[in-house]
Amino acid sequence: MTFAPPPETAAWRHLDSRAGFEVAYFRPLGDGHRVEGCTTAVEEGLTWIVDYAIDVDAGWITRRAEITGRSAARSRHTILESDGEGRWRVDGVPAPHIDGCFDVDLESSAMTNTFPVHRMRLTVDAGSEAPAAYVRALDLVVERLEQHYVRVPDEGPVRRAIAGLRPDGSCQRYHYESPSADFACRLVFDASGLVLDYPEIAVRAR
Template sequence: MFTPLPSSAAWLHRDARTGFEVTYFRDDARGVLIEGFATAVEDAEVWAIDYRLRLDGSWHTRSAHIVGRYPEGRRAVTLQSDGLGRWQVDGTPAPELDGCLDIDLEASAFTNALPVHRLGLAVGDAADAPAVYVRAADLAAARLPQHYRRIVDGDGQRYDYRAPDFDFRATLDYDESGLIIDYPGLATRAA
């Protein structure tokens, strides 16, 4: 179990890109509302992402509104889920995303907290957690297979994380409220 979320958190993005992310959390009768902002320079490209995520009480992503700002202009996308893994992208059904319960924003270190909260894994347990992956550069949404295995804990929780489509594997460290502290090659918690 995790302690309650703080009112805000921030991450310094490093290695893969240079930037910063800030999130604000609010619990209400419908679940959790997360509002966040990420800005970065990645591969000599500049972008800024503004996101608003709505989670239900079980930490299933129910909606996401994402706005990207780029040198050539602004883009936006809205994703909605029934909470059972069926999605719409800008109002159009997206059956290729069926079975995804979480959203994973490429621009965000925070969104790797969603499956960890939702799954509630005990030490040694593992689960697949496919997510709707939204790219920072163009806000395109695609299915991303992911796998989490909870490993020995310290002050918080640790997970062996794999994203096979990117041939990526890392140990992710989370604090007592379930927010990522260290995402190797991507971000470290700043506040």
């Protein structure tokens, strides 16, 4: 199962829990990709900005993530590095609590759900655990987030109309669960493996 190459850029509008926008740019990096992006938001009366540059290898395993967060109270910066075998360093210090993870997942981003679906390349009805190095939006604290993906049949309409994007049967759908966050939903991805519809979180704008 293969995906189309990522577009040069994509964008998402936040939903429900916060107001804001995310824009990402995809660049070739050796056999892999660099994704550079920015998310701005208002959440519970607070404004924040998260900038990121994330490098993935040919198998879409995250190898490096440089993240900067800004709010009225402070600015923060952190760097995550992986050896590609599931061992991590955060700001140069070993981080055994996220060992065994292969993806970075940003609380601020809908884009980062791209990484596990590309990496796992699940067939219909197949599922897999996908624990991630999860970076909080306001303080950039790095946690372990347990996640599970099951690919479901590629049928049914996208829940929201998305300007400029017309699902044509190339969409993929996944049942997503995060037991630690007590959250589950149905994720819809386009032919490039980018989220189109993330219920309660974000919807593609471009």
